[in-house]
Amino acid sequence: MNIGQAAAQSGLSRKMIRYYENYGLLPAALRSDNGYRHYNDNDLRRLRFIHRARELGFSLEEVARLLALWQDKDRASAEVKKLAQAHIGELERRIAELQQLKSSLQELTRCCHGDERPDCPILDALAETP
Amino acid sequence: MNIGQAAAQSGLSRKMIRYYENYGLLPAALRSDNGYRHYNDNDLRRLRFIHRARELGFSLEEVARLLALWQDKDRASAEVKKLAQAHIGELERRIAELQQLKSSLQELTRCCHGDERPDCPILDALAETP
Protein backbone atom coordinates (compact mmCIF):
# COMPACT_ATOMS: atom_id res chain seq x y z
CA MET A 1 0.00 0.00 0.00
CA ASN A 2 1.22 3.50 -0.86
CA ILE A 3 1.55 6.41 1.49
CA GLY A 4 -1.87 7.84 0.66
CA GLN A 5 -3.58 4.59 1.58
CA ALA A 6 -1.49 4.27 4.72
CA ALA A 7 -2.41 7.81 5.67
CA ALA A 8 -6.12 7.20 5.13
CA GLN A 9 -6.04 4.00 7.15
CA SER A 10 -3.97 5.29 10.04
CA GLY A 11 -5.48 8.73 10.53
CA LEU A 12 -2.17 10.47 9.91
CA SER A 13 -1.45 12.75 6.96
CA ARG A 14 1.03 11.83 4.26
CA LYS A 15 3.13 14.69 5.47
CA MET A 16 3.14 13.38 9.00
CA ILE A 17 4.17 9.92 7.93
CA ARG A 18 7.15 11.28 6.07
CA TYR A 19 7.91 13.59 8.97
CA TYR A 20 7.84 10.76 11.51
CA GLU A 21 10.05 8.65 9.29
CA ASN A 22 12.53 11.49 9.11
CA TYR A 23 12.25 12.11 12.85
CA GLY A 24 13.04 8.47 13.54
CA LEU A 25 9.72 7.16 14.85
CA LEU A 26 9.49 4.92 11.81
CA PRO A 27 12.12 2.84 10.05
CA ALA A 28 12.87 4.01 6.51
CA ALA A 29 9.96 2.74 4.44
CA LEU A 30 10.60 0.23 1.70
CA ARG A 31 10.36 1.67 -1.79
CA SER A 32 8.91 0.37 -5.03
CA ASP A 33 10.88 0.68 -8.26
CA ASN A 34 9.30 4.05 -8.88
CA GLY A 35 10.53 5.30 -5.53
CA TYR A 36 7.15 5.27 -3.83
CA ARG A 37 7.07 4.23 -0.19
CA HIS A 38 4.98 1.20 0.57
CA TYR A 39 3.56 -0.13 3.78
CA ASN A 40 2.33 -3.47 5.07
CA ASP A 41 -0.03 -4.33 7.89
CA ASN A 42 2.75 -4.26 10.41
CA ASP A 43 3.71 -0.73 9.42
CA LEU A 44 0.07 0.20 9.59
CA ARG A 45 -0.20 -0.99 13.18
CA ARG A 46 2.76 1.15 14.06
CA LEU A 47 1.24 4.18 12.36
CA ARG A 48 -2.03 3.72 14.18
CA PHE A 49 -0.20 3.33 17.46
CA ILE A 50 1.54 6.61 16.89
CA HIS A 51 -1.68 8.30 15.88
CA ARG A 52 -3.44 7.23 19.07
CA ALA A 53 -0.53 8.22 21.27
CA ARG A 54 -0.44 11.67 19.67
CA GLU A 55 -4.19 12.02 20.20
CA LEU A 56 -3.57 11.45 23.88
CA GLY A 57 -1.16 14.37 23.85
CA PHE A 58 2.13 12.52 24.13
CA SER A 59 5.05 14.38 22.59
CA LEU A 60 7.05 12.76 19.82
CA GLU A 61 9.77 11.96 22.32
CA GLU A 62 7.28 10.23 24.59
CA VAL A 63 5.80 8.39 21.64
CA ALA A 64 9.26 7.10 20.85
CA ARG A 65 9.57 5.70 24.36
CA LEU A 66 6.11 4.15 24.18
CA LEU A 67 6.98 2.50 20.89
CA ALA A 68 10.14 1.05 22.39
CA LEU A 69 8.18 -0.34 25.33
CA TRP A 70 5.55 -1.68 22.99
CA GLN A 71 8.18 -3.57 21.00
CA ASP A 72 9.85 -4.88 24.13
CA LYS A 73 7.94 -8.01 25.04
CA ASP A 74 9.74 -8.18 28.38
CA ARG A 75 8.81 -4.71 29.49
CA ALA A 76 7.36 -4.12 32.92
CA SER A 77 3.97 -2.48 32.73
CA ALA A 78 5.14 -0.28 35.60
CA GLU A 79 7.35 1.58 33.17
CA VAL A 80 4.49 2.40 30.86
CA LYS A 81 2.34 3.45 33.76
CA LYS A 82 5.09 5.71 35.02
CA LEU A 83 5.36 7.39 31.65
CA ALA A 84 1.62 7.89 31.47
CA GLN A 85 1.48 9.28 34.97
CA ALA A 86 4.26 11.72 34.25
CA HIS A 87 2.28 12.88 31.28
CA ILE A 88 -0.83 13.27 33.39
CA GLY A 89 1.20 15.41 35.76
CA GLU A 90 2.32 17.59 32.90
CA LEU A 91 -1.26 17.96 31.71
CA GLU A 92 -2.30 18.94 35.21
CA ARG A 93 0.35 21.62 35.36
CA ARG A 94 -0.77 23.08 32.07
CA ILE A 95 -4.43 22.96 33.09
CA ALA A 96 -3.68 24.71 36.36
CA GLU A 97 -1.72 27.40 34.56
CA LEU A 98 -4.50 28.04 32.07
CA GLN A 99 -7.09 28.09 34.83
CA GLN A 100 -5.05 30.64 36.72
CA LEU A 101 -4.99 32.86 33.64
CA LYS A 102 -8.66 32.34 33.12
CA SER A 103 -9.68 33.35 36.62
CA SER A 104 -7.50 36.44 36.52
CA LEU A 105 -9.15 37.46 33.30
CA GLN A 106 -12.60 36.64 34.57
CA GLU A 107 -12.03 38.80 37.60
CA LEU A 108 -11.04 41.68 35.36
CA THR A 109 -13.94 41.29 32.94
CA ARG A 110 -16.34 40.98 35.84
CA CYS A 111 -15.30 44.49 36.91
CA CYS A 112 -15.59 45.97 33.42
CA HIS A 113 -19.00 47.46 32.72
CA GLY A 114 -18.50 46.91 29.01
CA ASP A 115 -20.47 49.74 27.50
CA GLU A 116 -19.82 52.86 25.43
CA ARG A 117 -17.71 54.58 28.07
CA PRO A 118 -13.95 54.39 27.66
CA ASP A 119 -12.94 53.70 31.26
CA CYS A 120 -11.99 50.09 31.60
CA PRO A 121 -10.50 48.21 34.55
CA ILE A 122 -8.95 45.66 32.23
CA LEU A 123 -6.77 48.22 30.53
CA ASP A 124 -6.17 49.93 33.86
CA ALA A 125 -4.84 46.70 35.31
CA LEU A 126 -2.54 46.20 32.36
CA ALA A 127 -1.31 49.78 32.59
CA GLU A 128 -0.91 49.81 36.35
CA THR A 129 2.41 51.23 37.58
CA PRO A 130 4.25 48.67 39.68
CA MET B 1 17.77 54.45 29.65
CA ASN B 2 19.29 51.72 27.50
CA ILE B 3 17.64 48.46 26.53
CA GLY B 4 19.11 46.49 29.43
CA GLN B 5 17.62 48.89 31.95
CA ALA B 6 14.31 48.93 30.13
CA ALA B 7 14.29 45.14 30.14
CA ALA B 8 15.03 44.94 33.85
CA GLN B 9 12.34 47.48 34.68
CA SER B 10 9.65 46.04 32.44
CA GLY B 11 10.11 42.35 33.06
CA LEU B 12 10.81 41.66 29.41
CA SER B 13 14.11 40.46 28.02
CA ARG B 14 16.28 42.60 25.74
CA LYS B 15 15.64 40.10 23.04
CA MET B 16 11.88 40.38 23.45
CA ILE B 17 11.99 44.16 23.30
CA ARG B 18 13.86 44.09 20.00
CA TYR B 19 11.53 41.40 18.74
CA TYR B 20 8.44 43.41 19.65
CA GLU B 21 9.88 46.49 17.98
CA ASN B 22 10.48 44.49 14.84
CA TYR B 23 7.05 42.90 15.08
CA GLY B 24 5.45 46.34 15.30
CA LEU B 25 4.20 46.40 18.88
CA LEU B 26 6.64 49.19 19.61
CA PRO B 27 7.58 52.22 17.54
CA ALA B 28 11.20 52.23 16.40
CA ALA B 29 13.17 53.23 19.46
CA LEU B 30 15.17 56.45 19.42
CA ARG B 31 18.90 55.91 19.19
CA SER B 32 21.87 57.56 20.85
CA ASP B 33 24.86 58.58 18.74
CA ASN B 34 26.40 55.18 19.32
CA GLY B 35 23.34 53.48 17.91
CA TYR B 36 22.01 52.23 21.23
CA ARG B 37 18.25 52.26 21.68
CA HIS B 38 17.01 54.40 24.53
CA TYR B 39 13.73 54.47 26.36
CA ASN B 40 11.82 56.99 28.44
CA ASP B 41 9.11 56.55 31.04
CA ASN B 42 6.45 56.52 28.39
CA ASP B 43 8.14 53.69 26.54
CA LEU B 44 8.49 51.87 29.82
CA ARG B 45 4.77 52.05 30.49
CA ARG B 46 4.15 50.52 27.10
CA LEU B 47 6.66 47.75 27.74
CA ARG B 48 5.08 46.93 31.07
CA PHE B 49 1.65 46.91 29.50
CA ILE B 50 2.83 44.40 26.97
CA HIS B 51 4.49 42.30 29.65
CA ARG B 52 1.28 42.09 31.70
CA ALA B 53 -0.85 41.29 28.69
CA ARG B 54 1.52 38.49 27.72
CA GLU B 55 1.40 37.16 31.28
CA LEU B 56 -2.36 36.89 30.89
CA GLY B 57 -1.79 34.73 27.84
CA PHE B 58 -2.78 37.16 25.12
CA SER B 59 -1.10 36.50 21.78
CA LEU B 60 1.03 39.22 20.20
CA GLU B 61 -1.80 39.95 17.81
CA GLU B 62 -4.22 40.41 20.69
CA VAL B 63 -1.68 42.55 22.51
CA ALA B 64 -1.51 44.77 19.45
CA ARG B 65 -5.28 45.25 19.58
CA LEU B 66 -5.19 45.92 23.30
CA LEU B 67 -2.47 48.53 22.82
CA ALA B 68 -4.54 50.24 20.15
CA LEU B 69 -7.56 50.33 22.44
CA TRP B 70 -5.40 51.57 25.28
CA GLN B 71 -4.15 54.46 23.16
CA ASP B 72 -7.63 55.29 21.90
CA LYS B 73 -9.12 57.57 24.51
CA ASP B 74 -12.53 57.31 22.86
CA ARG B 75 -12.67 53.54 22.96
CA ALA B 76 -15.75 51.76 24.28
CA SER B 77 -14.87 49.49 27.17
CA ALA B 78 -17.22 46.97 25.56
CA GLU B 79 -14.60 46.34 22.91
CA VAL B 80 -11.94 45.52 25.45
CA LYS B 81 -14.31 43.31 27.33
CA LYS B 82 -15.21 41.49 24.16
CA LEU B 83 -11.56 40.82 23.40
CA ALA B 84 -10.98 39.56 26.91
CA GLN B 85 -14.02 37.33 26.78
CA ALA B 86 -12.95 35.86 23.47
CA HIS B 87 -9.63 35.06 25.07
CA ILE B 88 -11.37 33.46 28.04
CA GLY B 89 -13.32 31.34 25.60
CA GLU B 90 -10.12 30.23 23.95
CA LEU B 91 -8.61 29.36 27.31
CA GLU B 92 -11.71 27.36 28.17
CA ARG B 93 -11.45 25.40 24.96
CA ARG B 94 -7.86 24.54 25.64
CA ILE B 95 -8.60 23.59 29.24
CA ALA B 96 -11.46 21.34 28.19
CA GLU B 97 -9.24 19.67 25.62
CA LEU B 98 -6.48 19.01 28.13
CA GLN B 99 -8.96 17.73 30.67
CA GLN B 100 -10.38 15.33 28.13
CA LEU B 101 -6.90 13.98 27.47
CA LYS B 102 -6.24 13.75 31.16
CA SER B 103 -9.31 11.72 31.97
CA SER B 104 -8.70 9.34 29.10
CA LEU B 105 -5.21 8.76 30.36
CA GLN B 106 -6.34 8.41 33.94
CA GLU B 107 -8.83 5.79 32.92
CA LEU B 108 -6.08 3.85 31.17
CA THR B 109 -3.58 4.11 34.03
CA ARG B 110 -6.27 3.10 36.50
CA CYS B 111 -6.60 -0.18 34.62
CA CYS B 112 -2.85 -0.83 34.45
CA HIS B 113 -1.57 -2.88 37.34
CA GLY B 114 1.87 -1.34 36.93
CA ASP B 115 4.12 -4.13 38.09
CA GLU B 116 6.81 -6.39 36.64
CA ARG B 117 4.48 -8.15 34.22
CA PRO B 118 4.54 -6.99 30.62
CA ASP B 119 0.81 -6.95 29.89
CA CYS B 120 -0.41 -3.38 29.89
CA PRO B 121 -3.82 -1.99 28.97
CA ILE B 122 -2.29 1.35 28.08
CA LEU B 123 -0.22 -0.15 25.29
CA ASP B 124 -3.12 -2.40 24.36
CA ALA B 125 -5.37 0.59 23.91
CA LEU B 126 -2.80 2.34 21.75
CA ALA B 127 -2.30 -0.79 19.66
CA GLU B 128 -5.97 -1.65 19.35
CA THR B 129 -7.08 -2.51 15.83
CA PRO B 130 -9.93 -0.28 14.75
Next chain:
DNA sequence: TTCAACCTTAACCTTGCGGCAAGGTCAAGC
Protein backbone atom coordinates in the same frame (compact mmCIF):
# COMPACT_ATOMS: atom_id res chain seq x y z
C1' DT C 1 -3.46 12.01 -25.83
C1' DT C 2 -4.63 14.09 -22.10
C1' DC C 3 -6.44 14.41 -17.61
C1' DA C 4 -6.77 13.56 -12.77
C1' DA C 5 -5.06 11.48 -9.02
C1' DC C 6 -1.34 9.80 -7.10
C1' DC C 7 3.55 10.11 -5.62
C1' DT C 8 8.46 12.44 -4.84
C1' DT C 9 11.72 15.95 -2.57
C1' DA C 10 12.61 20.51 -1.06
C1' DA C 11 11.80 24.65 0.95
C1' DC C 12 9.31 28.17 3.32
C1' DC C 13 5.52 29.68 6.91
C1' DT C 14 3.75 29.56 11.62
C1' DT C 15 4.64 31.28 17.47
C1' DG C 16 7.63 33.46 20.47
C1' DC C 17 11.30 33.74 21.52
C1' DG C 18 16.55 31.61 23.32
C1' DG C 19 21.16 31.08 21.93
C1' DC C 20 25.12 32.17 19.62
C1' DA C 21 28.38 34.65 16.51
C1' DA C 22 31.00 38.56 15.38
C1' DG C 23 31.68 42.85 16.26
C1' DG C 24 31.16 48.02 18.28
C1' DT C 25 31.15 50.91 22.79
C1' DC C 26 32.09 52.33 27.27
C1' DA C 27 33.89 52.66 31.99
C1' DA C 28 37.14 51.06 35.38
C1' DG C 29 41.49 49.52 36.91
C1' DC C 30 46.52 48.70 36.02
Next chain:
DNA sequence: GCTTGACCTTGCCGCAAGGTTAAGGTTGAA
Protein backbone atom coordinates in the same frame (compact mmCIF):
# COMPACT_ATOMS: atom_id res chain seq x y z
C1' DG D 1 47.97 53.16 26.93
C1' DC D 2 46.15 48.64 27.75
C1' DT D 3 43.11 45.19 29.03
C1' DT D 4 38.97 43.37 30.90
C1' DG D 5 34.19 42.90 31.23
C1' DA D 6 29.69 44.49 30.72
C1' DC D 7 26.89 46.28 27.67
C1' DC D 8 25.09 47.09 22.99
C1' DT D 9 24.34 45.99 17.69
C1' DT D 10 22.60 42.92 13.71
C1' DG D 11 21.62 38.52 12.07
C1' DC D 12 21.09 33.66 11.60
C1' DC D 13 19.77 28.89 13.45
C1' DG D 14 16.93 26.22 16.34
C1' DC D 15 12.65 24.32 18.81
C1' DA D 16 7.31 21.56 17.98
C1' DA D 17 4.54 19.81 14.83
C1' DG D 18 3.42 20.18 11.17
C1' DG D 19 0.67 23.19 6.84
C1' DT D 20 1.42 24.89 2.37
C1' DT D 21 3.32 25.44 -1.99
C1' DA D 22 6.42 24.44 -5.79
C1' DA D 23 8.04 21.72 -9.31
C1' DG D 24 8.08 17.63 -11.08
C1' DG D 25 7.60 12.14 -11.92
C1' DT D 26 4.03 7.99 -12.33
C1' DT D 27 -0.07 5.65 -13.28
C1' DG D 28 -4.52 4.48 -14.91
C1' DA D 29 -8.53 5.56 -17.39
C1' DA D 30 -11.42 8.03 -20.82
